[in-house]
Amino acid sequence: MKIVITGAQGFLGRRLTETLLSRTDINIRKLILIDVVKPVVAQDDPRLQWVQMDLSNPDGLEGLIDGETDAVFHLAAIVSSHAEQDPDLGYAINFLATRNLLEVCRGNNPNIRFIFSSSLAVFGGELPAQIQNHTALTPQSTYGTQKAMCELLINDYSRKGFVDALSVRLPTICIRPGKPNKAASSFVSSIMREPLHQQRAICPVAPELRLWLSSPNTVIDNFIHALTLPSLPQRSWHVINLPGFSISVHHMLEALAAIKGEEILGYIDFEFDAAINDIVASWPAEINCEQALSLGFKADSSFKEVINQFIRCDMRFE
Amino acid sequence: MKIVITGAQGFLGRRLTETLLSRTDINIRKLILIDVVKPVVAQDDPRLQWVQMDLSNPDGLEGLIDGETDAVFHLAAIVSSHAEQDPDLGYAINFLATRNLLEVCRGNNPNIRFIFSSSLAVFGGELPAQIQNHTALTPQSTYGTQKAMCELLINDYSRKGFVDALSVRLPTICIRPGKPNKAASSFVSSIMREPLHQQRAICPVAPELRLWLSSPNTVIDNFIHALTLPSLPQRSWHVINLPGFSISVHHMLEALAAIKGEEILGYIDFEFDAAINDIVASWPAEINCEQALSLGFKADSSFKEVINQFIRCDMRFE
Incomplete structure (x- = not known):
């Protein structure tokens, strides 16, 4: 296979x-x-x-x-x-660049x-307790707006046969290795990762806030499943809510304490940040992902397993 | 007021x-x-x-x-x-031109x-029997896709205070005066207008197909209501399903025959056109418009009244 990855x-x-290079079931000829x-x-x-552009x-x-x-x-x-x-x-990269790529494929x-x-x-x-496939997209952020516009554009390009596309909606990924970034959700990984490294982290949201998460490994496996999945019917909706x-x-903090002891929570300072809380609280806490599961996408087994996966796979290599 | 109209x-x-020029309750200083x-x-x-551009x-x-x-x-x-x-x-006009206009306003x-x-x-x-405010946008046409992308963009510009916007979703308009156009819905007016002028018309869809309609005068009144309506809260969703x-x-044909006699239906040829039927049948047959009504937008009283409005107001001036 010859595959292009942007944001590589x-x-x-x-x-x-x-992961693509290590998988023996996928024959990678070239990765750009x-x-x-x-x-x-x-x-x-x-x-x-490698291409810098x-x-x-x-x-x-x-x-x-x-x-x-x-x-x-x-x-x-x-x-x-x-x-x-x-x-x-955001518009230039999140939207226009997507259209540029689609046009070249087409x-x-x-x-x-x-x-x-x-x-x-x-x-x-205002969202239902559980998001359904037919729930309207009413993003309360510029990022969400631009992603939603791309989903519409990509679906139309698929419907017209310009490209064989699939938009996969990622849950918030936890635990990301590395450093915090400018994502509003950056704290979600920080409050796990930094304490595990005996470093301080800030939790800018209320502890009651519920999140919809996936581990990095599960997201990567689901990406690769999206690569090998047979084409969806041209007129179906080409968007999948990943599990x-x-x-x-x-x-989350309880699970961390259960693995590492209560004292690890001392690394976390609760400093409420309305701007971050606003964005993250506007995201759904739960999404019906039956369609994705029926198509063979997979979910994590438990949050403790997600923490242990990070300790086992990611902390070793940092 | 100084007002700009595109597609004028x-x-x-x-x-x-x-209508704007004739309304005594609106002080028009300039119309571009x-x-x-x-x-x-x-x-x-x-x-x-007048500006040609x-x-x-x-x-x-x-x-x-x-x-x-x-x-x-x-x-x-x-x-x-x-x-x-x-x-x-379509993309250049329906989407990019909208963004150009928004940018100039901003x-x-x-x-x-x-x-x-x-x-x-x-x-x-696949739509519910009645569209609700929270029903997902899954357009099955390029036109619908481009309109949906604009709604998202416009909502984000409103949320950020770049512009004080309102997207109003128009029902199919019936009866349009004049000639057929390239809209898939063009037949909806043709099958009324042409027989009223003793001319032949083609109905390209099944008679059972249900449509969601508004008369031209009601749409224009609702446009002007959108002009004078107080601003919506910045974080509300800036899209209204017009009644x-x-x-x-x-x-529709029954109502026409009730006004003009059964023989008028002889002007209509039923020639099924799958391409047109596909687009029109993918549109909703009914939309919950309680929100619009509560905001003071209005609806037509009956289809017979719509036909009589056309005979009274439009046929005289053609």
Whole structure:
């Protein structure tokens, strides 16, 4: 397979690259890794091609996506708090760059499986206790708005046969390794990751706030499932709510204490931040993901297992 | 008031212009009438300024929308069947031109009341018997997709205070005077208008098909209500389903025969057209419009009254 990944230097892009290369059931012939930041080449594999480019300028894309390309994972994005502060940059990357990519696929090879990383942030406002497939998208953030616009555009391109696309709505990912970022949800990983490293973390939301989460490994497995899944019927809706689990911040901390002892919670300062709370509280706490499960996407077994997965897989490599 | 109307040479634009000029309760200081087609100046009123421009190129807009502009009615669009055949032109006008207009408002005067003509075509696919406010937008046409993307964008611009906007979703309008156009719904007026003029018309859908309709006069009154309505709270959802009524093609023909006699139905040929039927059948047959009614928008009283309104107001002037 010849695959293009955008946002390839991000956390998900890097993990997807590693996983694709290591999977023996997928024959990777070439991985083209696009990112706006200069590549930090950690792997020396002849199948990798690193490309530094700004997707808001489509020049050069034509030569990277061609008749031999099997799939594009479009992960590049301006994250939630960043897009809220700079909606124009958000629009350029989160929306226009997506359209540029779709146009190149349409022109060069409409059979490309186009996998778009969407988000639960497309939901917002007054939501039902559990989001259903037919729940309206009323995002309360610029990021969610731009993702929702892309889902519509991508669905139309699929319906017209311009591309073979699937938008997958990611739960909030926890526990991300590395550093905090500008996503409003950044604290969700911080309040687990930093204490595990004996570092202080700030919790900017009320402990009662419920979140819809997935572990990184499960999201990556689901991305790869989206790659190998047979095409959906052209006129079906080309958006999947990826499986996740619903948990309150309070229960996340309880699970952490159960594994590492109560004293670990001393690393967390509760400093309420209305701007972050507003964005995160507008996201859904629970999503019906029966459709995704019936299509073979998978969910984490428990939050304790998610913490143990982080300790086992991620802390070793940091 | 200083008001800009795009698509001003279209049927709704012309009727909105006439009505605004004639209403004694609204003090019109200036009406800037933008359209891509050369103006046919029917009215000689010093308050009118005709501008021929293609909205896909925003040059010149800056000078037309300024600190003194009170409102923009954005009616310009590539209609449904046309956008389905030429999605790129649809994208340029239905989406990009909307964004260009929003950007000029944002830059020059964020207090402008921006009224966007959206459509029931944002709905599609498997729909509930009655559309609710929280029903997901899953359009099955390029036109509906582009309108839905604009609604999202406009809502975000409103939420951020870039503009004081309201998207109003129009029912299918019946009876339009004049000639058929490239809208998939063009037949809805044709099967009434042409027989009333002793001309033949084609009905391309099954008589059982139910439609969600509004008369032209009611839509224009609702447009003007959207102009004078107090601003919605910034974080509410800035989209209104305009009131309409649900009726089958069969019952429309029955009402026509009740007014003009059975023999008028002889002017109609039933020639099923799968392409048109597909688009129109994907639209909702009924929409819950309680919110609109509570905000003071109004509905037609009966379809017979709609036919009589056409005979009384429109046939005289053709």
